[in-house]
Amino acid sequence: MSSVEIDKESKLVVIETTPRRVDVSRSGTPGPAGLRWRDDVGSGAWTVDTTYAVRDACAYAGASYRCLVAHVATADNTPGTLGGAAYWAVVAAKGTTGTPATIEIGTVTTGAPGSEATVENVGTPAAVVLEFTIPKGPQGLPGLGDMQTLVYDP
Numbered sequence: 001m002s003s004v005e006i007d008k009e010s011k012l013v014v015i016e017t018t019p020r021r022v023d024v025s026r027s028g029t030p031g032p033a034g035l036r037w038r039d040d041v042g043s044g045a046w047t048v049d050t051t052y053a054v055r056d057a058c059a060y061a062g063a064s065y066r067c068l069v070a071h072v073a074t075a076d077n078t079p080g081t082l083g084g085a086a087y088w089a090v091v092a093a094k095g096t097t098g099t100p101a102t103i104e105i106g107t108v109t110t111g112a113p114g115s116e117a118t119v120e121n122v123g124t125p126a127a128v129v130l131e132f133t134i135p136k137g138p139q140g141l142p143g144l145g146d147m148q149t150l151v152y153d154p
Helices: none
Strands: 003-007 012-017 021-026 056-060 065-066 087-090 103-112 118-121 129-134
Touching: none
Parallel strands: 103 129
Antiparallel strands: 003 012, 012 021, 056 065, 065 087, 118 129
């Protein structure tokens, strides 16, 4: 059994599909159309000779842009340039380049048999120094003897 109730003041629509289940959704005016990411070259990157429409989006030089005016892309209307200012608006600017981290291997210690292997950073997040503890494995099988006296016989 189904029933529908609409509260005109709060714009809530209550749809009861069974006596035990109630689905609630808010009705209202749909929002504006979102951006359409162009993927003509498989990466969303801006490319010359591509036709862009209003609300198309692309990536260029580490930033993302939305198209303000329909046009065909040329070197004169590249995003992020003076000539491109009438055609493109920045969605997200490129961030600054940070200092790269360094990673070193510190001490490697043999742990007791059956213990857990561990790795610990004793440096900083920007200058990582990893110290390892690797448990000792079980004793292996005896060898075949003196390798110089073995004869290869295919």
